[in-house]
Amino acid sequence: MKLYPIEAGNFKLDGGAMFGVVPKTIWNKTNPADSNNLIDIAARCLLIEDGNRLILIDTGMGDKQSEKFFGYYSLWGDHSIEKSLARHGFSKDDITDVFMTHLHFDHCGGSIQWNKDKTGYEPAFKNAKFWTNENHWEWATKPNAREKASFLQENLLPMQESGQLHFIQNPDSDFQQSSELGFGIYYVNGHTEKMMIPYINYNGKTIAYAADLIPTAGHIPVNYVMGYDTRPLLTMPEKNKFLTDALQKDFYIVLEHDAHNQIITVEQTERGIRLKETFTCDDIF
Template identity: 75%
Template sequence: MKLYPIEAGNFKLDGGAMFGVVPKTIWNKTNPADGNNLIDLAARCLLIEDGKRLILIDTGMGDKQSEKFFGYYSLWGSHSIDNSLARHGFHRDDITDVFMTHLHFDHCGGSVRWNKDRTGYEPAFKNATFWSNEDHWQWAVHPNPREKASFLPENILPMQESGQLQFVNKPQNDFVSGSELGFGIFFADGHTDKMMLPQIHFKGMVICFMADLLPTAGHLPLPYVMGYDTRPLLTLPEKEKFLQAAAEHHYYLFLEHDAHNEIITVENTEKGVRLRDVYRCADIL
């Protein structure tokens, strides 16, 4: 097995929204804001090469939305999925599976693109199976008013219409130790219903893809919960459970949204679980 970081792009979001009730005087120390109160974020995906399978976890925002849409997110940098795949010797047509932690636009927008004449949409990975889970899919295609702006039909429905969509088996609890894709999955409901966090055994380590349970290293303290979470009081115990396990078992936490910290480990302290070490992907993968 080989793992590759795939940088799908960088953007910015309001720091207050990213840290919820935490005052700016505190979160600004770890995630400094610009003059518009925006903080740097990444869309860092992960590619798993395992035998004949090439599994891509999340796909970023993509590029099919309007200039006005992208203007809300202050895109920066030069990263793209295609360039990042090419850097590791791959093409999007090589991808056999696309695993979506959840269907918010910044995690799955790159799964669908315009067709050749821009009259409709098509899967951006023509040879891939797209993986979600049935509960989250229903949550996304029948969105609540709070999340409606994050679940865009053009990002979601073409995957099903193409016949390339499959569902991970419904969990009996919040953790599946094995799945159709060969890695463990932790299910979390605080950010959105049935978000899936892969846990990959790799060279004697456990690499955990943190999605939106831990957006950045600055979110480690338990109360540092995003304003975007639909059920913040569920996020708290989910986050506590996961971080305690990460500290106890020395998990390596792959941060999807942290533009400046790629992989971290954590440890128990008198103040709770806190940052232990920071690694570049090149140091670990």
């Protein structure tokens, strides 16, 4: 097995929204804001090469939305899925599976693209199976008012219409070993219904892809919960369980949204579980 970071693009989000009730005087120390109160955000995907399979975890925003839409997110840098895949010798047509931690647009928008003449949409990975779970699919395709703007139908329905959509077997508990994809999945419900956190065994290490459970290193404290979470009081025990496992089992945590810290480990301190070390993906992979 080999792992590769796939950088799908950088953008900015409101720091207050990213940290909920935590005061700016605190979060600004770890995630400094610009004059518009925006903080740097990454869309860091992960590619697993395992035998004949190439499994891509999350796909970023994509590029099919309008200029007005992207104007809300202050895109910066020159990363793209295409360039990042090419850096490792792959193309989108090589991908066999796309695993989506959840279906918010900044995690799955790159799964779907315009067709050739821009009259409709098509899968961006034409040879891939797209994986989610049935509970989350139902939640995303019949969204509540809070999340409606994050679940864009043009990102979702073409997966189903193409016949490429597949569901992970429904879990019996909050953790399962996926027979479909070969890695462990921790299911959490605080951010959104049945978000999936992959746990990958790699060269004797556990690589945990934190998605929106811990979007940046600044979000390690259990009570530092995003304003975007639908059930913030549930996020906290889910984070605590994840971080306790990470501490006891020496996880290497891949941060999807941290533009400046790629992989972290944690340690126990007098203030609770906190950041221990930071690594680049090249250090670990």
